[in-house]
Amino acid sequence: MDEKSARQRAAELFEESGLRTESVPTYADALLALRDTEIAARLREAGFEEAAALVQPDPDLVDAAWGDGQ
Numbered sequence: 001m002d003e004k005s006a007r008q009r010a011a012e013l014f015e016e017s018g019l020r021t022e023s024v025p026t027y028a029d030a031l032l033a034l035r036d037t038e039i040a041a042r043l044r045e046a047g048f049e050e051a052a053a054l055v056q057p058d059p060d061l062v063d064a065a066w067g068d069g070q
Helices: 006-016 021-045 049-055 059-066
Strands: none
Touching: 006 021, 021 049, 021 059
């Protein structure tokens, strides 16, 4: 069985929704960065700071995906 990665599945769903093809990678990255940020926060709350640091997305990746607000 060929399992898809979370990024592949997110991209597929965005494509099916009718999102412009050129925007799909950015939206998929943004969605996964948001998910990883939430997981990292939960790990920190549970006292697993080192594990949270491994999961937390790079701020530059988040800025690239979501934009810097300018």
